[in-house]
Amino acid sequence: MAFKMKGFSGFKQKEEKQVPLSTYERKKGTKMTGGSKAEVINDLEDRIEFLQSDLKEGKGDIAQLKILKARLAKMKTS
Numbered sequence: 374m375a376f377k378m379k380g381f382s383g384f385k386q387k388e389e390k391q392v393p394l395s396t397y398e399r400k401k402g403t404k405m406t407g408g409s410k411a412e413v414i415n416d417l418e419d420r421i422e423f424l425q426s427d428l429k430e431g432k433g434d435i436a437q438l439k440i441l442k443a444r445l446a447k448m449k450t451s
Contacts, residue, residue: 392441395436395437397427397433398424403423410448414448421438424438424441
């Protein structure tokens with residue numbers, strides 16, 4: 374019986390390293406995805422959006438937001 378895995382091309386994709394969760398993100402229950410560059414970029418964009426929203430409510434970690442934005446910019450240019 375043969376089957377095709379969704380997103381599997383037969384070639385090994387380079388896994389991109391993700392920015393570790395901050396203490397605030399861990400306490401909040403944030404989860405990270407990983408793997409391909411596109412997945413890491415999507416994850417970074419989501420995490421940035423969540424942190425920006427939290428900061429508007431007086432919560433969150435501005436240092437982590439800056440780290441995430443810098444990493445996103447670096448990934449988009451590489």
